[in-house]
Amino acid sequence: MRFTDTLAAVVLAFGLLLPGCASGSGxxxxxxxxxxxVEIADDDQERAQGLMFREHLGDGRGMLFIHEREEPRSYWMKNTRIPLDILYFDGERRLVAQQREVPPCPDGTACPSYPSRAPARYVLELDAGEALRMELRNGERITFGPDIARP
Incomplete structure (x- = not known):
């Protein structure tokens, strides 16, 4: 095999591997x-901003809210333009409550809140319909990637 053939094979191999590596990062x-x-919201400013003013979330994407303490939570959709599933997880990362198909509240007025009804430390927001599609039940466990800070 000539050097140019070998070089072309190496470049092709890296070209095939890079998309997999890129999708696995983050x-x-x-x-x-x-x-x-997921995007991470782990301070007051990021949690307050959340997914406000977004036009879409995207397939296979979400936002993970990390709180310092496990306690009853309540989220609302102020200035949110997309319907969402709001999933509440306790400190052991077990699903303890779900608010499915939560409608947007794009004008930011008279937006109802959606409580956890159980103490939660983590909240995952996904496109509306994901919880139904996956047939999520309370008690399911969430696994975090290695870069998400553990308490």
Whole structure:
């Protein structure tokens, strides 16, 4: 095999591997064997901003909210333009409550809140319909990727 043939084979191999590496980078969570790329909201400012003013979330994407303490939570959809599933997890990363198909509240007024009804430390927001599609039940466990800080 000539050097140019070898070089071409190496370049092709890296070209085939790079898309897999790129999709595997960044923060992720797994739920019922499905992986979601997530943005992390782990301080007051990021949690307050959440998914406000977004036009779409994207397939296989979500936002993970990390709180310092496990306690009853309540989220609302102020200035949110996309319907979401809001999934509440306790400190052991077990699903303790679900608010499915939560409608947007794009004008930011008279937005109802959606409580956890159980103490939660982590909240995962996904596109509306994901919880139904995956047939999520309370008690399911979420797995965090290695870059998500553990308490």
């Amino acid at each position: 923060s992720w969570v797994e739920l019922k064997g499905e992986r979601f790329a």
